Amino acid sequence: MDFFSNKPVPEKFRDRAQRELGDARAVFAIVGDMDLDGSYNESVMYFTQNAILAFDEKHPDSFRRTGFDEIETAFVKRMYGNALFRVRMKTGETADLLRFTFSAADIADVAALYVNSVIEHGFGEEPVETVYAAYMKQRSFCPKCGRKLPSPDAECINCGGKKKLLSKFAKYVYPERGRLIACIFLSVFTTAMSLVPPYTTKILVDDVIPGAANGADDALARLFAVLGALLGAYFLQYAVSAVRGYILRCAGDKIVINLKKDIYRKAQYLPLSFYDKTSTGSVINRVNSDTATLQAFILRITQEAVVKFFLMIGLAVIMFTMDWRLTLLSFVTIPLVALIGRTFGRRISPKYMRLWRKSSAISTLLADTIPGVRVVKAFTNENAASDKFSRYCDSWFAEDKKAAKTASVFPNVMTFLVSCGTVIIYAVGGGEIIRGNGALTLGMLVAFVNYAGMFYEPVNFFANLSDSYQNTLASAEKIMDILDAEPESDFGKGSAPAKIDGKIEFRNVNFSFDHSKKVLDNINLTIEPGDIVGIVGTTGSGKSTLINLIMRYYDDYDGEILIDGQNIKDIDMSFYRSQIGFVQQDPMMFRDTVFKNIAYGTPNAHVEQVINAAEIANANSFIEKLPDAYDTMLGERGVGLSGGERQRVSIARAVMKNPGILIFDEATAAVDSETENLIQTAIERLIRGRTTLMIAHRLSTLRKANKIVVVDKGRIVECGAPDELLKLKGKYYKLVQIQSMNDELISKKREENFE
Amino acid sequence: MPRYVDANQVRFTLRDRIFLDTEFFSGERYDALEARRLFPVSGGNKYIALLDENGNNVAVIRDLDAFPQEEKQKVLSALDEYYRMPRILRFIKMTEKYRIWMWTAETDKGVITFEIRNHLTAVKPLFDGRILIKDANDNRYEIPKFDNLDKKSKKMLFPKL
Structure with a gap:
């Protein structure tokens, strides 16, 4: 394999490195971004087949060579915002070779594995390949946009399709094009009708009313004829407008509904890491209010903008025909209006963004506290919760006041300028009529002022369009954040083996949620089909993370996980998960009937299937005693059932899937001994012939396990049959001892109490 | 409950830039403890945990600012080595x-x-x-x-x- 490095080797070290390497072959290098004192600087560490050559200005003579024969072990010490590549020497001292930010931490981890592997087994290609895989993963960026990809050959979701904001949203508008085009025609009609009243005013002022004053016989008849025409124009304008409003609303609703559906669908496929970083309140806010903002804007662009544009053209033509000089005069203020509009946009945009954040914080707080109202009440924290909500609302209000200042002042300044234009028309036109030296009549002036007033309306609209555009951009960005986010995996892609036997292998698996702490460290484990494996360890040791990786809740790990010899990333996600039954400590129940909660994930389940599953899970006995039995409607999160009952419903749900692999994560941790027995019997019925992984604090839960895996600080420290591990007198033995003592103490206390 | 320590109970020796050999005046001695801020964002120099190599909490410094300058400096130096949050x-x-x-x-x-x-x-x-x-x-x-x-x-x- 050719030499590789995570970044180009800094120029200043290249020549020196060549000299120091001599004939030795550099296998790979890690380029750091800090010096050993922790300031941002360049540094590099070369790995050969038998030594590490570290170049850093803080090393004496900017260089340190450390032979593998001097090293006892190499490791990466992750700290806060930085990490150290450290070696423990055979002399007992430790030495820091390189300091770097977390951007190089992952590849440094595997480099440490490389060093330790070469020390233990001698040089070989396999550890180099592990480093290379981590290096390739780091290089998994789209060459076009730089976005991080799940794998080097993955298609970039950003560049794959249409990526411009408007074209992305155009797909929601397109299906409604028929209705929208019809609305545009109707709008043009109503706009044309709206041009009639000023003209009738001119006729009334110039012809009809003066005719009556001059005693014309047909004056009244003409008056009624003109008023009839005016009434007809108004009627047509508003009747058509009502029809247009209805069609437009339907089209707008359809657009927003489709958008909401897509966001919700996408949200289902987003990886857990997205939800680790994004609050549920913020997601809810995006589905609800941001889509509404976007809908309003789409309608403004597709409807009003088009109509206003035609209105502007029509008015300009009429006004020029009536009096070109007055028309030009009335245009004087337009550049100023446009300029102010642009300034307004620039000022208001960051304010809207901040406002969105505040509003999102309120949604998040609501999403947190309303479902958790029981906890709030249990801790009589109603006042504190209300105070916190008030604080958030006040903070939003303070931000809104700032935005409101800008949003209120600017449009009124523009309207004032528009009014100035009207005053100019009156001044020039009125003067001309009073002097009587032009062709302008009083009726024409009144009509012209009306038309000019109408003309400023679209001007104002376009000037203010930037306001709603900025507001929409803020919302669109949040929506795109979901629509563009990397989904978990392409469902429907990958293979779907006929059957899963249940052999599970972990090969050199490393994982961290963020870069600050490694949660799983070089996990290697083989579980044979039909094995019943107990995973034990202290809280935070990495047991649940191990399960999360098997479930493919997180795919961003180093190394490989195989099922029946096949990498789980190559298996179709929906098929894969359908083969695993997962029972959690606090099972999630949905606001639905008991029947539907059991049949969740098994559409079209037969009634007897559900009853049988409940029977196996020891749930049927309590369900049939409920007044509405299987039709019992559960409250939010399963309110109405006890913890043990919820757990048994959850086991019944797993039975329905008939999975090849079963996983129990502390399934009996939160229940009393009697319920534990019921659940335990249910579990034992279920696991027969299936590969089963059980995380348990209570070791009594693992009585059927033929293999125990002890996890500590992200590493597997012991693995084997329970009896073997007991003989080892290691960590598992200690756990058993502690628990036996606990059990003894509990039974003694119980006896004392009974006495 | 953690063991809270104040200025008059303990003295430190800084080792390898990050470790604190810690000697309690009651006679106990712990080698190579690591200092961790319990409130790295909001706590300033208050509530700093001292952890052993297994991550077990040995003691918690209530208020480092109340320590003699020399002792405070050793702990700050160890913290500075661990925490990198550039301004x-x-x-x-x-x-x-x-x-x-x-x-x-x-x-x-x-x-x-x-x-x-x-x-x-x-x-x-x-x-x-x-x-x-x-x-x-x-x-x-x-x-x-x-x-x-x-x-x-x-x-x-x-x-x-």
């Missing part, structure tokens, strides 16, 4: 392509360019006026006070707040 002095450049931001900033530890994937989650203004930034690689940065930034930096950062 951003000014922003030099913020560029965006396809909604991935590259921010270049001058910090008290030098100039750095880092990647921001989503400024809604990466930038967190605190109630005390500080702003915390976490980049795409989970490196952290701090702006002690927004108002103290220069005009250009403020203009660049304001829309992201």
Whole structure:
């Protein structure tokens, strides 16, 4: 394999490195971004087949060579915002070779594995390949946009399709094009009708009313004829407008509904890491209010903008025909209006963004506290919760006041300028009529002022369009954040083996949620089909993370996980998960009937299937005693059932899937001994012939396990049959001892109490 | 309950820049303890845990500022080695392509360019006026006070707040 490095080797070290390497072959290098004192600087560490050559200005003579024969072990010490590549020497001292930010931490981890592997087994290609895989993963960026990809050959979701904001949203508008085009025609009609009243005013002022004053016989008849025409124009304008409003609303609703559906669908496929970083309140806010903002804007662009544009053209033509000089005069203020509009946009945009954040914080707080109202009440924290909500609302209000200042002042300044234009028309036109030296009549002036007033309306609209555009951009960005986010995996892609036997292998698996702490460290484990494996360890040791990786809740790990010899990333996600039954400590129940909660994930389940599953899970006995039995409607999160009952419903749900692999994560941790027995019997019925992984604090839960895996600080420290591990007198033995003592103490206390 | 220690109960020896050999005046001695701030964002020099090599809590320093200067300096030095949250002095450049931001900033530890994937989650203004930034690689940065930034930096950062 050719030499590789995570970044180009800094120029200043290249020549020196060549000299120091001599004939030795550099296998790979890690380029750091800090010096050993922790300031941002360049540094590099070369790995050969038998030594590490570290170049850093803080090393004496900017260089340190450390032979593998001097090293006892190499490791990466992750700290806060930085990490150290450290070696423990055979002399007992430790030495820091390189300091770097977390951007190089992952590849440094595997480099440490490389060093330790070469020390233990001698040089070989396999550890180099592990480093290379981590290096390739780091290089998994789209060459076009730089976005991080799940794998080097993955298609970039950003560049794959249409990526411009408007074209992305155009797909929601397109299906409604028929209705929208019809609305545009109707709008043009109503706009044309709206041009009639000023003209009738001119006729009334110039012809009809003066005719009556001059005693014309047909004056009244003409008056009624003109008023009839005016009434007809108004009627047509508003009747058509009502029809247009209805069609437009339907089209707008359809657009927003489709958008909401897509966001919700996408949200289902987003990886857990997205939800680790994004609050549920913020997601809810995006589905609800941001889509509404976007809908309003789409309608403004597709409807009003088009109509206003035609209105502007029509008015300009009429006004020029009536009096070109007055028309030009009335245009004087337009550049100023446009300029102010642009300034307004620039000022208001960051304010809207901040406002969105505040509003999102309120949604998040609501999403947190309303479902958790029981906890709030249990801790009589109603006042504190209300105070916190008030604080958030006040903070939003303070931000809104700032935005409101800008949003209120600017449009009124523009309207004032528009009014100035009207005053100019009156001044020039009125003067001309009073002097009587032009062709302008009083009726024409009144009509012209009306038309000019109408003309400023679209001007104002376009000037203010930037306001709603900025507001929409803020919302669109949040929506795109979901629509563009990397989904978990392409469902429907990958293979779907006929059957899963249940052999599970972990090969050199490393994982961290963020870069600050490694949660799983070089996990290697083989579980044979039909094995019943107990995973034990202290809280935070990495047991649940191990399960999360098997479930493919997180795919961003180093190394490989195989099922029946096949990498789980190559298996179709929906098929894969359908083969695993997962029972959690606090099972999630949905606001639905008991029947539907059991049949969740098994559409079209037969009634007897559900009853049988409940029977196996020891749930049927309590369900049939409920007044509405299987039709019992559960409250939010399963309110109405006890913890043990919820757990048994959850086991019944797993039975329905008939999975090849079963996983129990502390399934009996939160229940009393009697319920534990019921659940335990249910579990034992279920696991027969299936590969089963059980995380348990209570070791009594693992009585059927033929293999125990002890996890500590992200590493597997012991693995084997329970009896073997007991003989080892290691960590598992200690756990058993502690628990036996606990059990003894509990039974003694119980006896004392009974006495 | 953790064992809280005050200035008159303990003395330290700094080792390997990060470890504190800790001697309690009651006679107990612990080698190579590591100091961890229990409130790295909000706590200043209060409540600093001393952990052994297995991560077990040996003691908690209630208030480091109440310690003699020499002892305080040793602990601060160990903390400084562990915690790297450079203070951003000014922003030099913020560029965006396809909604991935590259921010270049001058910090008290030098100039750095880092990647921001989503400024809604990466930038967190605190109630005390500080702003915390976490980049795409989970490196952290701090702006002690927004108002103290220069005009250009403020203009660049304001829309992201």
